[in-house]
Amino acid sequence: MIEAMRFPTVWLCSLVSLTTLLACDPAGEGPAAAPAPVDPRVGAIFPEGGKVHFCTGSVLHSSSGNLILTAAHCLLGGFRATFAPGFSGNAEPADLWQVDDVYLDSRWVAKKDLRADYAIARVSNQHGGSLEARAGSGLVLGTTPAPGTRVTVTGYPAGAGGSPISCQAPTAMTPGGFPALACDGLVGGTSGAPWVSGTAVTAVIGGPEGGGCQADMSYSAPFDEHIAQLLARAEAGGPGDKAPTDYDDGC
Incomplete structure (x- = not known):
């Protein structure tokens, strides 16, 4: 926003x-x-290795326990991001989850359709375990x-x-x-x-x-059904999508 x-x-x-x-x-x-x-199911999104968070994400309930949900315009191509659930002031390495794959609605990939401004990402942590277990639950x-x-x-x-x-x-x-x-x-x-x-x-x-x-x-x-289909694809665990590298909110 x-x-x-x-x-x-x-x-x-x-x-x-x-x-x-x-x-x-x-x-x-x-x-x-x-x-x-702090809600452990909600966290801040950072550029990998960065200290300034720029977007918000949430832990999404899934079979793997390692999916997050955010806006598609938060995860543009060309850089890597990390997620810190329940962030408050600072995050230790054990609290940072690397974004490994980003799943996007084809309408966003093709033309950044505003009706598809959502993204589901698979994350991992160097210390193992699942994000959902760490957060206590997912949405x-x-x-x-x-x-x-x-x-x-x-x-x-x-x-x-x-x-x-x-x-x-x-x-x-x-x-x-x-x-x-x-x-x-x-x-x-x-x-x-x-x-x-x-x-x-x-x-x-x-x-x-x-x-x-x-x-x-x-x-x-x-x-609607489009985001439900996106979750099913993310749950299946295939390769993520190539995100657009630019975005203009029109403001």
């Missing part, structure tokens, strides 16, 4: 299906992200939440060190069919952050404008 051109919240609300419980509040009294306890892959569904979004603002922030708010749907969430403070670095309902991840920050040019409005690619 990139902070850039900002439009008034009242204008953004007019774009979203407000027959829902979307918490659009022009007075600025709506939901806002705040510091949150079950769900489907796009119905408008008005209350979700919890936890992510990491970009930077060195730091701790997670989180927000609870009801979802909405844009006229174009993208899940939307009005919550202030989900700033750059929260791209890929999971939208959690119960034990399921039903969306991740991404899609239009890299998840939203405004810090008070976030989006996701829809979760």
